[in-house]
Amino acid sequence: MKKLLMTLTAFALIALAACGGSDDNNGEGNSEDGSSEEKGTVTMGVTPWTSTVPPTKIAKLIIEDMGYTVEETQADVSSIFMGLSRGDIDVFMDSWMPVHQNYFDEYEDSIESTSISYEDASSGLVVPTYVDGIETTADLEGNEDMFGNEIYGIEEGASATEEIDNFIEANNLDFEQVNSSEGGMIAQAQRKISNEEPVIFYGWRPHTMFNEFDLKVVEDESGEFFESSTIHVVTNNQVSEDKEDVYDFLSNWSIAIEDVEEMIVKIEDGQDEEEVAQEWIDNNQDKVDEMLGN
Template sequence: MSNKTSLTLIAGGLLVSMSPLAMADVPQSCQTVRFAEVGWTDITATTALTTQVLEGLGYDVTSDTVSVPIAYAGMKNGDFDVFLGNWMPSMASISDPYVDKGQVDRVGANLEGAKYTLAVPQYVYDAGVTSVADLDKHADKFGHHLYGIEAGNDGNMLIQDMIDDDAFGLGDWQLIDSSEAGMLAELKSKVKNQGWMVFLGWEPHPMNTNFDMAYLEGADDYFGPDYGGATVYTNTRAGYVDECANVGQLLENLTFTLDMENQVMGAIMDDGDKPAAAARSWLKAHPGVLDGWLEGVTTVDGGQGLPAVKQSLDIAQ
């Protein structure tokens, strides 16, 4: 019998139509999709977009915000199914050991053209700080501080490596652990008074339009070439794509763009929208993206995926 053929059974004198997928007793582990998030707005945005699609297909979705190391330990231990934020190569030291041991699967790239390295306000750049090699010449103006995000983050670890190596004379500088929101609040405060600050910057992120900022050259040995040029990958717990093939197909189809993420993040950070509302609004305004994402993907009970998701989002068909 074809997977697309339904079977009608007589139960208690009633005709009961069941799809083969429903009859196949879908594993409980596949009926709820469990995401790891790490408190970065770009991953909040992509997780929210994916959640809207999965819920439209009939899946239950959970999302927990944890540190990067906990996200990987959680996938290894089977506590999380999916993580959409494997920034490479900067996250290699954390993610590669799990991938190399077969404890976590790197499914595929979901974003190309990202970047991730140290940055300064544009007025600091214009004053002559254009490279990480220029930082220590102005150490007093920076207060000997390098601002990162949450403790355990790969970017913070790279900054700490620079300090530990005394690279560029930064051995007596201090890494300030904070959070994405905390770092940006500090940046906003500094910019008001033309204060000097060096911080972790990345794209996609609304910081690139909300602040007049510039990325520093010279940190290739730590963050990689092209200003920490990055590709972001989807990761899952080992074997998840095969175990949960329908969700796996969606994850393999899933790609984002810098513009898409900047728009959804802007709605969250600048307009104050809840992530689910921001994702839903973006998808309703750009329904064409669903065609590629849902190719070969069904609802949880075997129905057609694309019309079900469009119906759930109130998109005209």
């Protein structure tokens, strides 16, 4: 009798487990192994700028913890805004305003500024501090040959590239802008600086160039070019409808510019990008909870 009761009990437990397993498999948001099912994919645009990486990696890890797969699309800024407008890209963490206003004007029906990441990001033409006599943009006129008549800039298609061309034309300067990647521009400037040669190139904050070199910003006295920027998070209009929790998180997003610069330094020193991002999350859990609405 005892063996019979044990056998019946075993069958009952097996049947109960089977019923429980069936409920789990049919339950919304659960996979066969009982874990939370992924909600879908969030695509993040990534420009070839060092400033884009820290905010993108932090947001990526947080969004993945929310149950999404995150994919990164590497492209120049104009392609990223086009991707946002088409719905191919969901999020861009590094839009510089007012420099990128032209993209918002072009794609106003399909994208939106979701939050401000940080403010007071200065940008403009920079020279090493050992270059005498160049303090303002007015000092450049007649001194173009000091720099070999070349201004080094970032990639073609960037708004900053167009602004520099407009600046050269507006001031009738005998300069040609030489464009390459951010890394290529910095490498060329570094070669000149190592020999203490005059060089002028595009600079902005946050960036480690101000940590690595003694630089000064060439002040634009007219006030027409190189305004301080406010960095925005941009989403396509579908995110608020299809991924409401992601949209709510990004609506609350913010980060200190000093934190971004510190992370850039760590990454350029060889630390893994996502490890640096996770370290920031661990050290700022209260802020993360606030952004998540917890």
